[in-house]
Amino acid sequence: MPRQFFVGGNFKMNGVQESITNIVNNLNSAKLDSNTEVVISPPAVYLALTRSLADPKIGVAAQNVYDKPNGAFTGEISVEHLRDTKVDWAVIGHSERRVILKECDDFIARKVKAAIEGGLSVIFCVGETLEEREANKTIEVVTRQLNAAAKELSKEQWAKVVIAYEPVWAIGTGKVATTEQAQEVHAAIRKWLGEAISPQAKEDVRIIYGGSVSEKNCRELAKQPDVDGFLVGGASLKPAFVDIINARI
Template sequence: MPRQFFVGGNFKMNGVVKSITDIVNNLNSAKLDSNAEVVISPPALYLTLTRSLADKKIGVAAQNVFDKPNGAFTGEISVEQLKDTDINWVVIGHSERRVILKESDEFIARKTKAAVDGGLSVIFCIGETLEEREANKTIDVVTRQLNAAAKELSKEQWAKVVIAYEPVWAIGTGKVATTEQAQEVHAAIRKWLGESISSEAQENVRVIYGGSVSEKNCRELATQPDVDGFLVGGASLKPAFVDIVNARI
């Protein structure tokens, strides 16, 4: 069975009631690739609004979750609270959390375990900075980030994870990894899955690309054998997001 094409839309800290309503209504009315899985991730304040508006065929993801159960953790959201509001996905490890908010590989891995243990599916983000890319450390960096999660998750739990490779230097910059660069790293991640997790994980875990994905570059990227879809930032706020979902049509 081929891996199902996956497109995530990360709104980041963007949107208000009207604009998010417009985005969701546009997706609801669009003709989307019936073979693609689509998950959108609005700011936490608008999760329940988005879930109430979006067709059931569209998944909704939180942009963060805490690694502890409900309790005295001001400003955080628990796995239980997400499940209680019918939010079944979460984005974890995005570079903005790693770089700006200084979240460690180990903390990100613990959040991933808490999410999967609690019944959520995870878009697990990894990627290197420009300095690390120029120092030829890309594979070392993504392997380190993956190894942290491997220490926390069972082999079976990787079925609940979509890996999003997002080179930090390409996020919101307009720069995009070349098709060859993206495929090279995706192939290395798939090799890691086979060597470190299982042959089933190597075959079945989806590895998606993020980093200034647009309607202009998505089709070429989508032809690569190890690129199973996209995690889209700014373009997910625009009507062109539909074109990215339909990149394989």
């Protein structure tokens, strides 16, 4: 079976009740590719609103989740909170949390495990900085990030993971990895899945690209054999997000 195309929209720390309502209503009324899985990720305070408004076919993701089930962890969100709000996805390991908030590989891996064991699916982000890219360490860095998760997850649990390759130097900068650069890293990740996890994971786990994806570049990227979709940042706040969802039509 071919892997189902996947497009996630990460709103980051953007939007208010009115604008998010407008975004969701626009998606509900648009003609979206029925062969593409769509998941949107609003700020935490609007998760319940988004889930109540969005068509059931559209998934809703938190932008973070903690690795403990409950307790004295001020400001954090648990898997139970998300499940209770009918949220079924979490974005974990985004470079902004790795770089700005100093989350390490092991902590991120524990959060992935907690999310999956609690019943969520995970968009697991990996990627290198510009300095690491220029030092030819891209595959080394991405493999290190993946290996941390592999230590925590069973082979079967990878069925609940979508891997998002996001070169840090291309996020919010307007710079985009060329189709060749994206495909090269995606192919390396798929090779890693086969060697480190299982032949089944190599075939089934979706690997999506993030990093200044827009309606202008999405169609060419979507043609690459190991690019199974996108994680979209700023463009997910705009009507053109529909064009990215429909990149393969």
